Amino acid sequence: MTNSGTKNKVLWAIVTVLVLVYALFPVMSILATSFKAPSDLTSGTFLPSSGTATTSNYEQILVGDAQGLFLSALRNSIGISLIATFIAVVLATLCAYAIARLDFPGKGLVLTTALAVSIFPVISIVTPLFNLWRTIGLYDTWLGLIIPYLSLTLPISIWTLAAFFRQIPWELEQAAQVDGATTWQAFRKAIVPLAAPGVFTTAIIAFFIAWNDFVYGISLTSTETARPVPAALAFFTGASQFEAPTGAISAAAIIVTIPVVLLVLLFQRQIVSGLTSGAVKG
Amino acid sequence: MATSRRAPNTVKNRPRAAALASILMGTLLVTGCGSGESENTLTWYINPDAGGQAAIAEKCTTEADGRYRIETSLLPSDAASQREQLARRLAAGDSSLDIMSLDPPFVPELAGFLAPVPDDVAEATTENVVEGALAGATWKDELVTVPFWANTQILWYRKSVAEAAGLDMTKPVTWDQLIEAAEAQDKELGVQGTQAESMTVWVNALIESAGGSIVTNPEAPSDELELGLVSDAGREAARIISTIGDENLGGPGLATQNENASLDLFQSDSGSFMVNYPFVWPATVGAVESGTLDQALVDDIGWGVFPRVLDDEAAAPPLGGINLGVGAESDDPELAYEAVQCIVQVENQAEYFVTNGNPPSNTEAYEDPRIEESFPMAPVIRDSLQDAAPRPQTPFYNEVSTGIQQLWAPPGAVDPDTTPEESSDFITAVLRGERLL
Amino acid sequence: MTSAIPAPQAEPTSSPETTPSVKTRSTPEKKARPQYSDRVRAERRLGWLLAGPAFIVMLLVTLYPILQAAFESLFQFRLTTPDEREFVGLGNYAVILTDPVWWRDLGTTLIITVITVAVELVLGFALALVMDKALRSIKGVLRTAILVPYGIITVVSAFAWFYAFDINSGYVNSWFDWLPGIDENTNWFAQTGTALFVIMASEIWKTTPFISLLLLAGLAQVPGELTEAAKVDGATWWEQMSRVIIPNMKAAIMVAVLFRALDAFRIFDNVFIMTNGAYGTEVLSLLAYRQSISRLEIGLGSAVSVLLFLCVLIISFVAIRLFKVDLAGTQGGKS
Secondary structure, eight states: OHHHHHHHHHHHHHHHHHHHHHHHHHHHHHHHHHTOOGGGGGGOOSSOOTTOOOSHHHHHHHTSTTHHHHHHHHHHHHHHHHHHHHHHHHHHHHHHHHHHHOOOTTHHHHHHHHHHHHTOOHHHHHHHHHHHHHHHTOTTSHHHHHHHHHHHHHHHHHHHHHHHHHHSOTHHHHHHHHTTOOHHHHIIIIIHHHHHHHHHHHHHHHHHHHHHOOHHHHHSOOSTTTOOHHHHGGGOOOSSTTSOOHHHHHHHHHHHHHHHHHHHHHHHHHHHHHHHHHHOOO | OGGGGSOOOHHHHHHHHHHHHHHHHHHHHHHHSOOOOOTTEEEEEEOOOSSHHHHHHHHHHHHHTTSOEEEEEEOOSSHHHHHHHHHHHHHTTOTTOOEEEEOGGGHHHHHTTBOOOOHHHHHHHHTTBOHHHHHHHEETTEEOSEEEEEEOOEEEEEHHHHHHTTOOTTSOOBHHHHHHHHHHHTOEEEOOOSSSHHHHHHHHHHHHHTTOOSBSOTTSOGGGOOBOOSSHHHHHHHHHHHHHHHTTTTOTTGGGOOHHHHHHHHHSTTEEEEEEOTTHHHHHHHHHHTTSSOHHHHHHEEEESOOBSSTTSOOOOBOEEEEEEEBTTOSOHHHHHHHHHHHTOHHHHHHHHHHHOOOBSBGGGGGOHHHHHHOTTHHHHHHHHHHOBOSOOOTTHHHHHHHHHHHHOSGGGOOTTTHHHHHHHHHHHHHTTSSOO | OOOOOOTTTSOOOSSGGGHHHHHHHOOTTTTTGGGOHHHHHHHHHHHHHHHHHHHHHHIIIIIHHHHHHHHHTTEEOBTTOGGGOEEOTTHHHHHHHTOHHHHHHHHHHHHHHHHHHHHHHHHHHHHHHHHHHSOHHHHHHHHHHHHHHHHSOHHHHHHHHHHHHOTTTOSHHHHSTTSTTOOTTOOGGGSHHHHHHHHHHHHHHHHHHHHHHHHHHHHHHSOHHHHHHHHHTTOOHHHIIIIIIHHHTHHHHHHHHHHHHHHHHTOOHHHHHHTTTTTTTOOHHHHHHIIIIISOBHHHHHHHHHHHHHHHHHHHHHHHHHSOOOTGGGGTOOO
């Protein structure tokens, strides 16, 4: 027993290391690159050559030349993603509540639409959206990105939340009402605490999706007023027009990965349950 | 929201939901639309540089003494994306496009969206401007943009390699000589073989140097455009490119080699000759200062005019750079042109060269003593600019260029007997709307 | 599988006659309802009131643009020459479908889709098994690690893989030069095969966590008694897998495959960053982008977009009909 236990432990240690390497190696790779000096980029090594490691790439994008470009993009990314997440979660909460809780004709239609929207090729709607946006003045604005982001975040939010809401014991609400609470009180006291974790999880997943967008970002913006980070990466240059911006891009890539890692570290359990309950309830 | 589940009074609910939605959208609109602008603010869309254009904007704002204020706004780093952004905004009738930094090849396509250059401005800003830059600023014999700075490639060489190969670098050399020398010395040539705009730059320079043109009637409408690829010049260009590709003379990374990568190759032990822009000089000197390269390398570097294709005809070096255009929808084109005149002042051009490495289009600027100090090869650059040939000045440049990139890269796949004809047929079909790009 | 009710097929109409059939399927209040037809009506109104905004937003941001694209695909229209707009009927479609470029890009896209999904399925299943069987103490570590690629920006992933393999800035060549075919001069992005390899590696790395989480959920649904019974019967690990676990996860696997396949079919970011479509790596999304955004040929670009959309529809339709993937049913809905 103890023998096989030790063996098991070793086996699991190996497996864990393998999974960690798989999941984190590319991140480590770009992290190492972000500390390379421009002239060290061609060294062909993973780590910066000894003694040449530098934080100049971070300085360039945070306090240096590319500061305006990167910081405004970061602000746009955070703002737009948060607002898009918020709207998506609000709309999806209402919608999922109705789906999980109420009977109304067309429920299937709503669900099917959500599915259809989620498989939509983003590139197919970029051109018409671009034309529409420039006509009505939404081109290169926050709202001009928030609306299309809803097409990415709404469907998955609706499924995830509908799945969560189905698991909520709604009898509690009725029980509270029997006990003399008003409908609103019953809802707030009995249901909100149960539903909140699901809503929160959905928000994280929706945020990741909005944060990840690239196609809308490069197609529907053109200045610092609305350009998000993934699109801004294409605007970096080296010391001059023709020099490779490898270092600056790597540093920016690391900075935008930090929120992702933090969210994952803090909420991995919720994210996993959100992703799995929403998609497959076999 | 869920309060009213019990009551059928939806009449009350609907307006409430609508009100909520509109409040939400309203706040978004307010937060989404950026800052207000004062009346005399001019927006200058600049290509990314080392901060030089922003500095000039600041300087001119000060000089204007309140008449106008120039704000800069950044464009993407590669020329094709710059054009995409500008074309889309211009077509959308965006009035914030006061001043734009334009790459010459895209001038014809955007010419229709630009405010005409006033005669006095045209006169004042074209004096002493190099031929190549003037050609790049013109469309249908009319000046539509103001030349700002002009870029060109020159030949950079390692003196040691040239000497070992027995080349007399005081005289212009030909591509064949370079190929021979690199082969004999077992070295590699620094050229740009990646599938990108730089490929068109190379092909165009070769064809122009051989006395041909990629497009023979650049002002024609799309379905009447005639290409000069199937010609002796086109075949010569293909022969040079394919030889470098086939004989592996461009290094292992040739097929993805851009300007920066060819500099890396040139700085390495296998470096020999390279065609490239002036940025290589400050980049190399900077690397020596930071200790990653030897001073001996810098001492070994020589320069001359772009290599010839035919030994009895002067080369036509590539032309790049930036012209300034003023948007037709700008609120105040006159003011914008006043600012443009300030921007392109001779001393600004000289300063920009010294600080950012982008050569002036005005020959007078080269007399600034600081230039000789930072760029000892400035006279070669100036002379090259006089001979430089712009890329095809057609509104359909994007199609022509992308078509060339797709069929002339990688260099190893180029065949002098077929590539000119195939690319010519392909581009013609694309222009007639018969093919996808 | 027990649940999986094919929800959308039972498309309820708005006429009151259908109410009974809908009603009988809902559980909590069905006893009370028949007496209160007012209440039924109120509930329906509320239902649409709550679901409506999301529904309308979804329609607005997708249905409207695709209809506009369908309309514009009938014109020859270049953004920079708006006066020369010309009706060409289905001409743009004829140009696209007779062009080898379309078929080449379709082929490339399909290759990427098939290979990435196949690899992700195997890798994702392995990861799901690991997470399922892992001890409590390391479960959290494993899940956290796996979620990093899930949450990372695709563009960042593309740059990470690009810089690692790039002949100038990469270290892969010097690390793996002992492998046949790799040496310091291997230019990964100069040939179709090797370039696609790196593109797919980035895609697989980033999206395998998603598939493995879906499969993990599927694993959790396999009734424990069945596996136990198989163990008692002396079934080997492989037999347990192939006879009990995998058949019982079929629904989860199908959903995972379909979702990933449709996602992979729309691949754009990785290709755009790494090669921009050079050397035979162009995919359909990039083709659409090139026509409408780079060339500003709105008509032709819209036609490519519409065709791309049709491809996605066909794939979903075939998958749903052929493999009976029950998407909406997985909601376990009571619609």
